[in-house]
Amino acid sequence: MLFDVRPKEYRKDLYDREKEIEMIKDSIQRKTWIVVLGMKRVGKTSIVNVSVNETNSIVLNLNLMRIYNPKKSNYPRSSFINLFLESINSAIKKYTLGGKVLRVVSNVLGIDESSFIDFNAVKIRAGLKKFRNEDIGFLTREMDELAKDNGKNLVIIFDEAQELAKVNGINFSSVFHDIYDYCKNTTIIFTGSMIGILEKVLKNIEYEKPFFGRYIRRIYLERFDREASKDFLVKGFDEEGVKVSDEVLEDALNKFDGVPGWLTFFGSEYSFSLKHNKAIKVDDIVKMAMKEVKEEAKNFILSTQSKERYSATILALERLGGKGELKQITKVASSILGEDVPEPRIYEILNRLLDYGFIEKQAEEYSLLKDLPNKVGVVEAASELLSS
Numbered sequence: 001m002l003f004d005v006r007p008k009e010y011r012k013d014l015y016d017r018e019k020e021i022e023m024i025k026d027s028i029q030r031k032t033w034i035v036v037l038g039m040k041r042v043g044k045t046s047i048v049n050v051s052v053n054e055t056n057s058i059v060l061n062l063n064l065m066r067i068y069n070p071k072k073s074n075y076p077r078s079s080f081i082n083l084f085l086e087s088i089n090s091a092i093k094k095y096t097l098g099g100k101v102l103r104v105v106s107n108v109l110g111i112d113e114s115s116f117i118d119f120n121a122v123k124i125r126a127g128l129k130k131f132r133n134e135d136i137g138f139l140t141r142e143m144d145e146l147a148k149d150n151g152k153n154l155v156i157i158f159d160e161a162q163e164l165a166k167v168n169g170i171n172f173s174s175v176f177h178d179i180y181d182y183c184k185n186t187t188i189i190f191t192g193s194m195i196g197i198l199e200k201v202l203k204n205i206e207y208e209k210p211f212f213g214r215y216i217r218r219i220y221l222e223r224f225d226r227e228a229s230k231d232f233l234v235k236g237f238d239e240e241g242v243k244v245s246d247e248v249l250e251d252a253l254n255k256f257d258g259v260p261g262w263l264t265f266f267g268s269e270y271s272f273s274l275k276h277n278k279a280i281k282v283d284d285i286v287k288m289a290m291k292e293v294k295e296e297a298k299n300f301i302l303s304t305q306s307k308e309r310y311s312a313t314i315l316a317l318e319r320l321g322g323k324g325e326l327k328q329i330t331k332v333a334s335s336i337l338g339e340d341v342p343e344p345r346i347y348e349i350l351n352r353l354l355d356y357g358f359i360e361k362q363a364e365e366y367s368l369l370k371d372l373p374n375k376v377g378v379v380e381a382a383s384e385l386l387s388s
């Protein structure tokens with residue numbers, strides 16, 4: 001179903017994205033590492049899932065959002081290792097791998113095989129103390145070989161990979177170089193919403209030997225354009241068997257600006273209310289979506305050094321009609337705060353907001369995002385924090 005709000009797994013539930021899926025599948029075939037970049041809720045996880053499911057691969061799926069915590073600037077090494085081990089555990093179950101890999105991983109942890117299969121938290125935690133960073137590469141090599149022996153590729157997905165930068169005590173460049181060198185049957189797929197941050201992580205990998213000069217292929221996922229958005233909604237409502245007026249469709253298209261996640265959420269909620277005779281307006285759904293963004297933006301602003309200056313910068317953009325250049329933004333932000341904030345400081349703040357995907361930039365102009373949930377969510381977070 002197009003309006004299923006979870007990340008999609010199969011092409012029948014996915015709208016379009018044929019081109020991107022072919023690129024990902026092609027990269028897996030050639031073992032070219034790739035990174036899928038795009039704003040939150042644009043469909044990165046979905047297209048990666050759908051693509052790998054159409055190749056003959058064993059998949060280790062590491063969803064970094066599982067350890068994500070906006071209030072923490074660092075994650076302990078163990079939380080990453082745990083995620084890695086969980087991905088092996090799921091793969092063993094999903095592909096009924098057992099045998100050697102199970103023996104090896106239990107050995108590394110010094111626990112018995114059934115405790116690993118059951119993912120016994122107490123025993124795993126004890127075993128983590130024995131787990132060395134080299135074991136990440138070691139276990140990946142085992143998986144790589146196993147996949148090869150079965151005539152399959154190994155694909156490792158690092159979903160929302162910018163979070164790797166916050167993991168303590170692991171040198172990821174060295175881990176990735178190890179995998180690149182020894183696991184010839186493996187493709188790594190990174191995804192990231194915080195494009196600026198992820199690019200910094202990738203640079204560390206790309207600019208060092210043995211990777212040097214090789215490129216991790218970038219795939220940028222864009223919002224749907226207006227025509228595609230409309231087609232998506234029409235097909236989705238058709239599938240749900242409900243009739244929606246043109247007025248409502250146009251209203252939704254204006255407010256959600258082609259963000260697939262919002263369109264899906266809207267489609268799902270609107271269909272549900274029509275089927276169950278509950279009155280709902282497009283704006284009710286905008287509000288729900290906006291709340292989500294507001295929470296995200298608040299958490300981010302609170303994690304910075306200066307919630308006042310970040311908030312004032314966002315509010316300045318709003319007062320300037322949603323967009324402006326550095327000079328103007330500095331002026332308005334300064335007047336909001338009643339102090340002269342140095343331009344380089346506002347420049348820094350704008351770039352961080354940009355890195356985290358809360359605003360956009362075109363040429364010299366910074367702007368709020370155009371979809372209402374993102375735009376209003378960010379602004380409301382800023383005004384609440386500034387008045388508190």
Ligand SMILES: Nc1ncnc2c1ncn2[C@@H]1O[C@H](COP(=O)(O)OP(=O)(O)O)[C@@H](O)[C@H]1O
Pocket residue numbers: 002004005006007008013014015016017038039040041042043044045046047260261262264265
């Ligand atoms: N092309 C698409 N067709 C159908 N639904 C989509 C599509 N792209 C995204 N979605 C839906 O949008 C939401 C966000 O997708 P997701 O893959 O989680 O995005 P991301 O990983 O970029 O944050 C999910 O509800 C997903 O089902």
Ligand SMILES: [Mg+2]
Pocket residue numbers: 044045046159
């Ligand atoms: Mg995702």
